Amino acid sequence: MxxxxxxxxxxxxxxxxxxxxxxxxxxxxxxxxxxxxxxxxxxxxxxxxxxxxxxxxxxxxxxxxxxxxxxxxxxxxxxxxxxxxxxxxxxxxxxxxxVIQPELKEEVDEKSPEPTTLTDFGGSIDKTLMLTKVPTDLKVGTMQFIQGGILKGSSARAAIDLSKNPYASLSTYLAVKKTITSTNKAAYANTPVEVRITEVINGKEVSYFTKNIYPNDAPVHVELDLRNKSKIKIALKSDVLDTQLILGDAIFNP
Incomplete structure (x- = not known):
């Protein structure tokens, strides 16, 4: 009993x-x-x-x-x-x-996720993409960016791991700079730089964005789709060794 x-x-x-x-x-x-x-x-x-x-x-x-x-x-x-x-x-x-009492759901003040800058991103970013807030690094023509990243080289790439920090999109300005020296031909000063964004699917890279950007072009604003993507790679291809791809004011949007 x-x-x-x-x-x-x-x-x-x-x-x-x-x-x-x-x-x-x-x-x-x-x-x-x-x-x-x-x-x-x-x-x-x-x-x-x-x-x-x-x-x-x-x-x-x-x-x-x-x-x-x-x-x-x-x-x-x-x-x-x-x-x-x-x-x-x-x-x-x-x-x-x-008597089963109806559950009283406690009201929770759920705040919408905040956009995150590239320099504040909590996920993994390859060191080949240099994060910076230095004004001289981020000045392109008449435009001055606050924060961003720089990818250097004639053939360079950097991966961004989104598996633990998923976002819906990456909003950024893309611009390129070339440094012409005595070892570089002046003819290459304004040839376009190929920028390519790939996503990694089952270990394979699949391109979903590409654009040719000229050094004398104004920074180009792009909105990269990150939905359902666990890792992306940003790559540049140039005919000049000292080439910079600048991601100005890059922001991850929830």
Missing amino acids: KLFSKQLLQYTALIGIAVSLISDKTTAMSLNEVTGTRDETIVVIKDGIELELKDARGLRVTPVTIDNTTYLPLRAISENMGWDVGWDNDKRTITLDE
């Missing part, structure tokens, strides 16, 4: 006292002795388990019949515990059921 908790037994004791008061009041009104019969044939069921009710003194509590009316020591339980009390007269069984 499973026993009620201490709190539950105290409630049961209270109702037992109430039954005694009813008996005393009835005696006073009728001037006759009132006899209550304990009905131990009634079974109390909670969660499919038969319960043995006891009061605070450890005495067994059973329903009492007075003047052909059966009083159940369960009213206080149902009122205080919020349980439903069911009665099956044929089986002489009392069933206690907990």
Whole structure:
């Protein structure tokens, strides 16, 4: 037999006292002795388990019949515990059921994810893409960028790992610079630089963006789709060794 908790037994004791008061009041009104019969044939069921009710003194509590009316020591339980009390007269069984309270969902102030700059990006970026906030690094013609990255070389690439920091897009300005020296031919000064963006799928690189950018072009604004991409690679191809691809004011958007 499973026993009620201490709190539950105290409630049961209270109702037992109430039954005694009813008996005393009835005696006073009728001037006759009132006899209550304990009905131990009634079974109390909670969660499919038969319960043995006891009061605070450890005495067994059973329903009492007075003047052909059966009083159940369960009213206080149902009122205080919020349980439903069911009665099956044929089986002489009392069933206690907990009333399921609707869950109160705590309101959470969910803030939309903030855009993240390239220099504040929390994921992995190859060191070949130099992150910078130096103004002289990020000045292209009349445009001055605040932050960004620089990829250097005649054939260079850098990977950005998005697996743990997914974003919807990368917004950036693309610009190229070439440094012509005595070892470089002046004829190559304004030849285009090929910029290519690839995504890595099952270990293979698949291009999804390409553009030829001239050194004398104004910075080109692009919005790169990053949805469902775990890793991308940025690559440049130039005929001059000292070539820079500048990603100006690059921002990851959620």
